[in-house]
Amino acid sequence: xxxxxxxxxxxxxxxxxxxxxxxxxxxxxxxxxxxxxxxxxxxxxxxxxxxxxxxxxxxxxxxxxxxxxxxxxxxxxxxxxxxxxxxxxxxxxxxxxxxxxxxxxxxxxxxxxxxxxxxxxxxxxxxxxxxxxxxxxxxxxxxxxxxxxxxxxxxxxxxxxxxxxxxxxxxxxxxxxxxxxxxxxxxxxxxxxxxxxxxxxxxxxxxxxxxxxxxxxxxxxxxxxxxxxxxxxxxxxxxxxxxxxxxxxxxxxxxxxxxxxxxxxxxxxxxxxxxxxxxxxxxxxxxxxxxxxxxxxxxxxxxxxxxxxxxxxxxxxxxxxxxxxxxxxxxxxxxxxxxxxxxxxxxxxxxxxxxxxxxxxxxxxxxxxxxxxxxxxxxxxxxxxxxxxxxxxxxxxxxxxxxxxxxxxxxxxxxxxxxxxxxxxxxxxxxxxxxxxxxxxxxxxxxxxxxxxxxxxxxxxxxxxxxxxxxxxxxxxxxxxxxxxxxxxxx
Numbered sequence: 001x002x003x004x005x006x007x008x009x010x011x012x013x014x015x016x017x018x019x020x021x022x023x024x025x026x027x028x029x030x031x032x033x034x035x036x037x038x039x040x041x042x043x044x045x046x047x048x049x050x051x052x053x054x055x056x057x058x059x060x061x062x063x064x065x066x067x068x069x070x071x072x073x074x075x076x077x078x079x080x081x082x083x084x085x086x087x088x089x090x091x092x093x094x095x096x097x098x099x100x101x102x103x104x105x106x107x108x109x110x111x112x113x114x115x116x117x118x119x120x121x122x123x124x125x126x127x128x129x130x131x132x133x134x135x136x137x138x139x140x141x142x143x144x145x146x147x148x149x150x151x152x153x154x155x156x157x158x159x160x161x162x163x164x165x166x167x168x169x170x171x172x173x174x175x176x177x178x179x180x181x182x183x184x185x186x187x188x189x190x191x192x193x194x195x196x197x198x199x200x201x202x203x204x205x206x207x208x209x210x211x212x213x214x215x216x217x218x219x220x221x222x223x224x225x226x227x228x229x230x231x232x233x234x235x236x237x238x239x240x241x242x243x244x245x246x247x248x249x250x251x252x253x254x255x256x257x258x259x260x261x262x263x264x265x266x267x268x269x270x271x272x273x274x275x276x277x278x279x280x281x282x283x284x285x286x287x288x289x290x291x292x293x294x295x296x297x298x299x300x301x302x303x304x305x306x307x308x309x310x311x312x313x314x315x316x317x318x319x320x321x322x323x324x325x326x327x328x329x330x331x332x333x334x335x336x337x338x339x340x341x342x343x344x345x346x347x348x349x350x351x352x353x354x355x356x357x358x359x360x361x362x363x364x365x366x367x368x369x370x371x372x373x374x375x376x377x378x379x380x381x382x383x384x385x386x387x388x389x390x391x392x393x394x395x396x397x398x399x400x401x402x403x404x405x406x407x408x409x410x411x412x413x414x415x416x417x418x419x420x421x422x423x424x425x426x427x428x429x430x431x432x433x434x435x436x437x438x439x440x441x442x443x444x445x446x447x448x449x450x451x452x453x454x455x456x457x458x459x460x461x462x463x464x465x466x467x468x469x470x471x472x473x474x475x476x477x478x479x480x481x482x483x484x485x486x487x488x489x490x491x
Contacts, residue, residue, distance in 0.1 A: 251284070
């Protein structure tokens, strides 16, 4: 695997100071390659390139249909590279190859979707006021925008931001997560091969404390879109305030899945297991708190144990693997500490058996925290791993109160065959997204985002392009000689 450089102003270049960092495979703990460690000087160059490309280059003034030809070309090139990118994602993140293939395949649709969305929805409104005025609105791109993306499902989530940003006419400086640089570098290669004008898209690899902070503070950057943990998001908002940047924050979650006694038992079981143990449990929308009705708690718990016992852990490159290693040593230690905490708080910890041949990787077996209560730290704080609290409830109002008694409000899942109750509970739970009798199935037209400490703003659909990546401008045109007060004019 070749070493990774920065992509600035249409060229792949080393960091200004020549520094690099190791990219480590979480399964083997071996160094995959070296990555250029961008810093403030590199960010300044990238921001200057993006700002210049917008103001004086062709991108900011390019006809819409011409710009969309680039967007469609990027999608086509992604399609041609799905297999390679899926392997990169597994090498970088430890995610099973069977899951990365599906995630990467969605990335091309992100670009095609926003090609369609911009052409059909990026228009203003017109309002006539009698015969005196015609007032209309236009939506204009912001300029250079900064995108800071996470290490879980990195390629799909990166394209989720890059696609609407570029399609709307902005230029981009991307700071990908340092733990998953391979696919971000591949995206730079794809965009370069698509012939996108230089400076329109830039990638600065590096650490959040240096490269990320410099991007947030750069005056040429007009907006920051961030996906990651809540503490980091709060810091970004504070630092962005000095230059009054727009910010979009997609942050953490501690999402409930509520299983009533009349739910379709097997489908609810499928959803509960998939929702916490897929993607190695490293997903913001994971149903990490399972609320199960008291009348089915015992049978549902026993069924969960059987599933946990059968989850296949192992080499992420094996198509049969369902659960791979966590992203790195620090995260492995964090998740392990929470499991130890759960025992101290009084949970019965039930784990799957870790198979031989996996001791070298950062593996945490699928874990159930049985007999948990909602006030425990392990039920309140985001663990971001294959760990689920199992909590008993008896009444509809009790489970609503417990579901809402948490800092976060990103997602929620309700399982019941009483559709009226399903709607009641979904509307009562404080979360930006709720699914009734469904797993986390996304619709790109629908807004994605959370309440409370789970974020600010919405991604997806027309919300991304109309509410974040463009600025509305109102233009008022007089159709006649309307009265104007004549101050200072006297007979």
